[in-house]
Every structure is written in structure tokens, then in C-alpha cells.
Amino acid sequence: GDSVTQMEGPVTLSEEAFxxxxxxxxxxxxPSLFWYVQYPGEGLQLLLKATKxxxxxxxxxxxxxxxxxTTSFHLEKGSVQVSDSAVYFCALAYSGNTPLVxxxxxxxxxxx
Amino acid sequence: xxxxTQTPKFQVLKTGQSMTLQCAQDMNHEYMSWYRQDPGMGLRxxxxxxxxxxxxxxxxxxxxxxxxxxxxxxxxxxxxxAPSQTSVYFCASSNTGARNSPLHFGNGTRLTVT
Numbered sequence: 001g002d003s004v005t006q007m008e009g010p011v012t013l014s015e016e017a018f019x020x021x022x023x024x025x026x027x028x029x030x031p032s033l034f035w036y037v038q039y040p041g042e043g044l045q046l047l048l049k050a051t052k053x054x055x056x057x058x059x060x061x062x063x064x065x066x067x068x069x070t071t072s073f074h075l076e077k078g079s080v081q082v083s084d085s086a087v088y089f090c091a092l093a094y095s096g097n098t099p100l101v102x103x104x105x106x107x108x109x110x111x112x
Numbered sequence: 113x114x115x116x117t118q119t120p121k122f123q124v125l126k127t128g129q130s131m132t133l134q135c136a137q138d139m140n141h142e143y144m145s146w147y148r149q150d151p152g153m154g155l156r157x158x159x160x161x162x163x164x165x166x167x168x169x170x171x172x173x174x175x176x177x178x179x180x181x182x183x184x185x186x187x188x189x190x191x192x193x194a195p196s197q198t199s200v201y202f203c204a205s206s207n208t209g210a211r212n213s214p215l216h217f218g219n220g221t222r223l224t225v226t
Binding site: 031032036042043045046049051089091093095097099104105 | 116143145147152153154155157160162170202204208209210211212214215216217218219220
């Protein structure tokens with residue numbers, strides 16, 4: 001079945017460091033890909049998305065490019081802040097009413 | 113804007129007790145779902161609904177019931193609580209399917225079963 005695999009955490013970075021969180025997927029079709037973020041004590045919220053191959057999603061300085069050839073959707077940010085500390089989830093979805101398939105999440109801690 | 117509201121925020125149950133986790137949304141969203149979040153397991157889908165009167169099972173439905181009598185509400189019932197159901201439960205809604213419409217999550221219910 002369809003699945004999403006993320007790099008294991010936790011990831012600890014110093015402020016202003018470069019961030020990469022790897023995400024690869026297995027899918028039978030051509031899903032849309034998403035990154036959701038969960039701040040402490042809250043539910044998840046959409047960070048960015050890409051709907052087809054080579055699309056780049058971006059938001060709040062984060063970027064991810066939909067790579068069909070490597071079935072990847074890695075999340076990157078050039079300079080992280082303490083406020084970016086959260087759990088990041090990669091996910092995929094098809095059209096219609098099929099539910100999101102989430103990865104297991106990667107916890108990021110940014111220290112000043 | 114209230115968004116997705118979950119109650120209660122915290123709950124402690126004894127094994128065998130039953131309870132209902134409440135979820136309400138005020139965005140007129142058709143799609144609603146329940147997830148549980150466990151350490152190292154990420155989010156797992158319990159049940160979901162694509163509209164009033166329609167529900168379907170997700171990845172881990174055993175031990176849980178749902179109903180969708182109105183667009184706004186999607187309660188999750190634990191029939192006979194077990195320690196394995198200790199988890200954080202999230203309700204989510206979206207306007208259409210997840211591909212085209214972002215999920216809006218509640219802030220979760222932390223459930224402990226002793």
C-alpha cells in the first residue's frame with residue numbers, strides 16, 4: 001500500500017543552521033504531497049504542499065520539491081529559528097475522499 | 113473563529129469504562145476524521161466521514177465507534193476502554209478531500225486508561 005517514510009528524529013540544530021528533513025514515499029499513482037507541522041500542545045497545521053511532479057511548495061521560509069524520479073519530498077529551510085521547534089509530518093493524498101497517509105513525524109529542536 | 117473544537121482536553125478512564133470524545137467544527141466542512149497519535153507511531157487514522165450519515169473505517173478502528181448525524185459533529189466512542197487506547201486523539205476536518213483542501217485539526221484529547 002501507499003506509505004510515507006521520514007528520517008528518524010529528533011533533530012537538534014543551532015539557530016540559523018540549515019535544515020533538511022528527508023521524506024520519501026511509495027505510491028501506486030500520482031498523489032499530492034504535503035508537509036504538516038505540529039507545535040507543542042497543538043494540533044497539526046498545513047505548512048506547504050505540491051500537487052504534481054517538479055512542483056515546489058513553500059511557506060514561512062520552508063521549501064519542498066516534488067521529485068517523482070526519486071519519490072521524495074524533502075523539507076528544507078535555510079536558517080532555522082527557535083520558533084521552528086516542532087514536529088514535522090510528511091503526508092500524501094490522492095484525489096477524491098481518500099484520507100491522508102502520514103509519515104511518523106520528525107521532531108525538530110532549535111537551540112539559541 | 114472556533115475551527116475544530118475537541119472536548120475534553122484530558123481524560124482518565126479505568127479499564128472497561130466507556131466514554132465519548134466530542135468533536136465539533138463550525139466551518140461547514142464535509143470531511144471529518146479521527147486520528148490517534150502515539151510515540152514512534154505517528155498519526156493513525158481511526159475512522160473518517162465524507163458527509164453526514166456516511167462513515168468509514170481507517171487503519172485502526174477496533175474498539176471505537178463513530179456516527180455523523182450532523183455536518184458539524186463527529187463524536188468518537190470508546191466502547192470498553194483498554195490501556196492500549198492510552199493516546200492523544202485528534203479530530204480533523206476539511207472542506208473536500210485531503211488532496212485539495214487542508215485538514216484543520218483540533219488541539220487534541222489526551223486519554224489515559226489505567
